[in-house]
Every structure is written in structure tokens, then in C-alpha cells.
Amino acid sequence: MADPPPDLTARPQRLDAALPWLAGVPLCALALQPISDSDVPMHAAVGRWMLRQGAILPTPDPLVWTDRGGDAPHEWLAQGVLGAVADAAGLGALRMVLLALAVGCLLLLARSLRRAGAGPAATAALLVGWTAAVAPHLAMRPHVFGWWAALAVLGLGLADPRPWSLRCAVGWGVATALWANLHSSAVAAPLYAALAWVDAAWHARADLRGAWWRQPTLRWIAVAAGALCQPLGPGIVPYVLRSQAINGPLSDEWQGLLRADVLRDHPQVVAVWAAAAVAVAMALRTPRLSFPGVVAAAFALAHAAWTRRMTVFLFVPALLAGRRWGQWLGWRPLAWVAVAMAWAAWVPDAVQRAWSLPAIDGRVFPVKAAAFLHQTGLRGRLFNPDPWGGYLSWQLAPQYQVFLDGRWLLAGEQVVRDGLAMQIRRPGVDALFERYGIEVFLQRTADYVQVPPPDPTRFALAWRDGQAVVLVRKGPNWMDNVAKVCAFYRSFAWLAPHGRWAGSLRGAAGQPSPTDVPEVMAGCGP
Structure with a gap:
């Protein structure tokens, strides 16, 4: 009996399966660079004080003598983790924590995309896009804990098309509570759950007397209760709004969005906006969508324009808004080119800095x-x-x-x-x-x-x-x-x-x- 013909597609398939892993390397390399963000030691100092005193920061603040009682412990858990690690192993050890969180974010994002139907090539292309969006803000600060929690709660929890059981609702409520104590961006979770409720009502508009409301209501109650399980309680919402009121006028991070040269000064923001806009277009062409749907994708655009450093929390739901990403980004040559460009753009410089400079960049700090x-x-x-x-x-x-x-x-x-x-x-x-x-x-x-x-x-x-x-x-x-x-x-x-x-x-x-x-x-x- 003649031998079967060789499978000429086996090797390319194995290579394609490695694409998502290769796409994650640039973000990991960036995480290992010397610490140069000025807020990293600040959060570590705050966390160390809380651990040594066994208390959340009081008013007046023990570290800043101009304190007028304007801040609140909205990210105390993340600060405690940073303080414990830095106190035990030095500030340089925070790079290992950042690396672990970067890997966790990549794995959660890849799983979310796979559940949404994206193949290896599309997943790799989107991971490169994720890296481009978050690279300017990749520093060991509480918001990176927020990225990880947002990917879990929004990308895996609320995006799950399967009905939630009561046990599942409790579990995701606890996950949201963890997010709320790590970073105040958890206020986005009830907003997205509410948008999912509106989305479900829209699709059930022909029969509003049915039981369509049970699942979105259960999900909203779970994540809303979790978001309130932190020291500020409901006060977290006015706190976030107040923080925007002062950070907006004093920070130039988003001021570029109001200028004509935004494409030159903030290309990563433009790229994220474009991705969200395409997600809306895809959603409008798709007859039936899973969470977050058209409304959530449009909300991502409006919210990103208003909120400081929140684009990354809205990036994943916007991507998941359309089911045709695999058709657009699943072309293997495009994925390989994107991964190669990401390696060339980020890996050599990041590796050189990681090897040639100390863990704390002395050119930045006094x-x-x-x-x-x-x-x-x-x-x-x-x-x-x-x-x-x-x-x-x-x-x-x-x-x-x-x-x-x-x-x-x-x-x-x-x-x-x-x-x-x-x-x-x-x-x-x-x-x-x-x-x-x-x-x-x-x-x-x-x-x-x-x-x-x-x-x-x-x-x-x-x-x-x-x-x-x-x-x-x-x-x-x-x-x-x-x-x-x-x-x-x-x-x-x-x-x-x-x-x-x-x-x-x-x-x-x-x-x-x-x-x-x-x-x-x-x-x-x-």
C-alpha cells in the first residue's frame, strides 16, 4: 500500500500557532526596562507606609506636607503590593511584577480574542495593536493592575455569551471588587454592564415581555456591587470625576487631542481611535452581536476622548464589538509583518536598555x-x-x-x-x-x-x-x-x-x- 502524500500544510500551521507568542515578546521586553517613571517609587513609598503602619493612608498625608485632604485611598491594594515587593527586594524587583502583569494581560487578551473567534494570525495582529496602545504607559503603577483586571472582567466575564449562574455572578463580583481596590478604573465595569443591558433590550424589542432582562440584570448587579466594595464606596464615582477636573487642566497628556498635529504627537491614540471606529463599523454590519455591541463600542469612543489614561480599558471591548476581525486581520502575511515590525521597533532598544542600565534609571531621579x-x-x-x-x-x-x-x-x-x-x-x-x-x-x-x-x-x-x-x-x-x-x-x-x-x-x-x-x-x- 502506497504511503499517504505528505501534509504540506502542517509546518505553516505550526508556525502560525507560534504567532501570538511571538507577538507578546515586545511587551515583555518593554516591561524589563529600567524604572524611569516618576510615579513608581511614589506608589511604592505609599504602600510601604501603609504596611508598616497597618493602616490605609490618613489625612493629612504623612509623605506630602502640602496635603489638604484632597486625595483618597482609591488604589491602596496595588500600592500595598508594590510597597511589599520593593521593601523586601528593592525597587528594581518591581520590574518582575510588571513582567508578570504584562504576561497575564497578554494571556487574558489572547483568550478573550480566541473566544471571540479570532485565529492565531488575527490574535497576533491584535496583540501587536495592544502593545502599541499601552507601551507609552507601561510602568509599574496601579493602572497596570487595572489593565489585568479589566481584561478579566470585561474581556472574559461580561463578554461571555453563556448564561451566568449565581455562583458565576458571585465570582465575577468578587473579581470586580478586587479590581476596584487595585485601581479606580473599575467604575467602568458597571457602565459596560449597563450598556449590555441596553443592548439586550434592543435585541429583544420585539418581545419585551420575555425573560431577556434576567441575565443582563444579574451581571449588572454583580459588577456594580463589586465596584462599590472598596473604602470609598459610592464615593468612588465623584472622586473619579473630581480627579479628571484637576488632572485635565494640569496635564498635557490629552491636550494633544485638541491640536491639529495630534497625528504626529499622539499616533498611538489615533490608532486606538481608528480601531474603535472600525469596531463600530463592523458592529453595524453584523446582524447579531455579543456583548458589548454597537452601543458599547460607540461609548468607547466617547469615553476615551474624555477620560485620562483610560483608553486601554476600552480597547478590548471595542475590539470585541465586531465578529469580523478575524476576516480583516486573519491574513497570515499581515500578521507576520506586524510581528516583525513590533520586534524591530521595540525589542532591540528595550533589551539594550535593560542590560546596559541599572534597575533604577539614575538619569531620571536625583x-x-x-x-x-x-x-x-x-x-x-x-x-x-x-x-x-x-x-x-x-x-x-x-x-x-x-x-x-x-x-x-x-x-x-x-x-x-x-x-x-x-x-x-x-x-x-x-x-x-x-x-x-x-x-x-x-x-x-x-x-x-x-x-x-x-x-x-x-x-x-x-x-x-x-x-x-x-x-x-x-x-x-x-x-x-x-x-x-x-x-x-x-x-x-x-x-x-x-x-x-x-x-x-x-x-x-x-x-x-x-x-x-x-x-x-x-x-x-x-
């Missing part, structure tokens, strides 16, 4: 200045740029409280604007320094040399390096701080150049110079 502050123990209120607040809290709390960190709601919009005015030395800045009682002033060196110096009769240089400048200001602790700076340079004489201005920092003749501020060392004596 590492040496923080060590100086720790060693000298200067007294009085510290001013710092808000991106450095978290790192300073991690290194210096409880020895120092910071002026601001990434939690702008703590102090309010006016304090943030006053902090900017003190950094760029706007008219009337002396009154601001006096009103806030600043005695220790920390600023980026690159920013300090580009603006007029502060009042030379009130300030003196204590430390300078390529990253940061530390000045001391006359106040109740002036003499004590001067003595501590002098004692520091007597003990560490080889560091004396950091107590003097470099010649390269001097301004043009006849113009105010950054070096007009005197040096503390000049009055230290032998």
Missing part, C-alpha cells in the same frame, strides 16, 4: 542629591519638583516630607501652579517662598540654569550635580542648616566640588546668572 539630603538631615520645609516627590519619599521618608508628588489631588490645583511659579521664578515668587515657608529648595539643574536665580540675599548653594541643585533659604533653621552643610563637606572633602558652582553654569555678562546665588561653603571657614 540620586546623589537625595543621598546628600539624607546625610545632612537639613531641617525645614522641602521644595521639590512633583515628578521627584515619590523617589524622595522612598529614599528619605520619614526624615523629610515632600512638597508634592504625583498625587496632585492631595494639595489641589493652586499648589501645583504655585510650585511651577517657584521653579520658573515668576514675578512675586519671593512672596510664594515666604508663604510656603520653604527652607530647602531642590530643582533640576537643567531647569535651574534656564531661569533667573532666586534672591541671592535669601538663598545659598548647598549641593550641585548634573541632575539636581539644592539650595538652602534663610528661615528659622538657617544657621543649623548652614552648619550641617559645612560639617558635611568637612567630613567628605572630596565632594567639595559639588558645593561650588561650575564655570560652565555662569550666565552672560551683565545678565542675572544662576551662579549669583552664593555658596554655603564660602562661609564655612577652614
